[in-house]
Amino acid sequence: MKAHDFEYQEALTEGVKVKWLSSIVSVGEGEVVIEQMELDESGFPQPTGRMETLTADTVILALGEQADTSFLRSLPKIALRDDGSIAVDEHFMTGEPGIFAGGDATPGERSVTVAAGHGKAAARSIDRWLNDTTTAARAKHPVVTYDMLRLPMYSDVQQQNERATALDDRLSGFKETVIGFTENEARYEAQRCLSCGNCFECDQCVAACPEQAVVKLGPGLRFRYDYAACTGCAVCFEACPCSAIEMVAEPKATA
Ligand SMILES: Cc1cc2nc3c(=O)[nH]c(=O)nc-3n(C[C@H](O)[C@H](O)[C@H](O)COP(=O)(O)OP(=O)(O)OC[C@H]3O[C@@H](n4cnc5c(N)ncnc54)[C@H](O)[C@@H]3O)c2cc1C
Ligand code: SF4
Numbered sequence: 374m375k376a377h378d379f380e381y382q383e384a385l386t387e388g389v390k391v392k393w394l395s396s397i398v399s400v401g402e403g404e405v406v407i408e409q410m411e412l413d414e415s416g417f418p419q420p421t422g423r424m425e426t427l428t429a430d431t432v433i434l435a436l437g438e439q440a441d442t443s444f445l446r447s448l449p450k451i452a453l454r455d456d457g458s459i460a461v462d463e464h465f466m467t468g469e470p471g472i473f474a475g476g477d478a479t480p481g482e483r484s485v486t487v488a489a490g491h492g493k494a495a496a497r498s499i500d501r502w503l504n505d506t507t508t509a510a511r512a513k514h515p516v517v518t519y520d521m522l523r524l525p526m527y528s529d530v531q532q533q534n535e536r537a538t539a540l541d542d543r544l545s546g547f548k549e550t551v552i553g554f555t556e557n558e559a560r561y562e563a564q565r566c567l568s569c570g571n572c573f574e575c576d577q578c579v580a581a582c583p584e585q586a587v588v589k590l591g592p593g594l595r596f597r598y599d600y601a602a603c604t605g606c607a608v609c610f611e612a613c614p615c616s617a618i619e620m621v622a623e624p625k626a627t628a
């Protein structure tokens with residue numbers, strides 16, 4: 374299976390023995406038979422017929438997890454795909470109005486980031502559905518690419534190493550092996566975020582505007598533009614490190 378190099382190193386540190394290119398042929402009473410594989414010219418493992426028997430009291434298969442959605446089969450409006458995943462529309466709603474799904478239970482890439490994103494998007498959809506089923510989804514910001522960032526404006530925060538549980542503790546239980554950050558450490562680490570396209574209230578635009586046309590609305594509430602005072606000079610746009618500001622043409626006056 375694929376793994377990051379650091380995960381492989383952690384496994385070795387914990388005394389895990391890795392048997393490369395081995396495929397389980399059978400699992401019996403107290404033993405596992407594996408077959409040695411060889412990579413073919415295209416890099417795919419092929420069987421060799423060379424077998425090896427390993428003693429084992431427990432076999433843990435840690436691949437190919439999928440959500441158990443069988444309990445939904447009795448709900449005819451909720452469509453399940455062949456792999457058991459739940460079909461949803463672009464608002465994460467199933468065929469049953471008012472029932473939403475996301476994350477591993479739905480088709481697509483299965484990762485924490487994707488699941489968290491589905492949760493956020495689905496929460497918005499649920500809110501819209503509960504309040505006004507006809508409201509359209511909020512338009513997305515244009516994608517901000519690396520060349521649109523003003524990098525010198527950011528602080529140069531170095532990546533920190535997370536603390537790991539002592540080896541003895543790792544081997545004697547199921548505690549988290551990587552302990553994570555304290556709140557202060559996490560906040561420091563988060564300063565490396567470039568916040569591409571999303572205002573993080575750095576106030577550069579407020580300081581830069583020669584007309585005081587950028588009005589602060591308070592922490593978390595961002596800003597209002599006083600268009601009566603704004604001359605369209607684009608200084609705020611130039612000052613914004615993360616390209617959160619767009620310059621758009623004024624609508625043409627109608628006769
Ligand atoms: C071994 C392994 C390693 C992984 N490593 C990574 C990684 O390094 N990075 C990464 O991004 N992703 C990783 N993933 C994938 C990641 O864990 C999942 O994509 C993510 O947790 C999905 O989140 P979720 O909220 O959709 O589902 P889950 O986190 O599975 O949450 C579903 C919850 O629903 C509960 N539940 C299930 N059925 C019912 C029911 N009938 N009634 C009530 N509750 C129920 C479950 O108990 C569970 O708490 C890994 C997965 C595995 C298995
Ligand atoms: S365009 Fe110029 S005047 Fe208008 S808000 Fe930005 S900096 Fe201020």
Ligand code: SF4
Nearest residue numbers: 572573575576578613
């Ligand atoms: S719009 Fe840009 S410059 Fe203004 S506060 Fe937000 S991130 Fe900073």
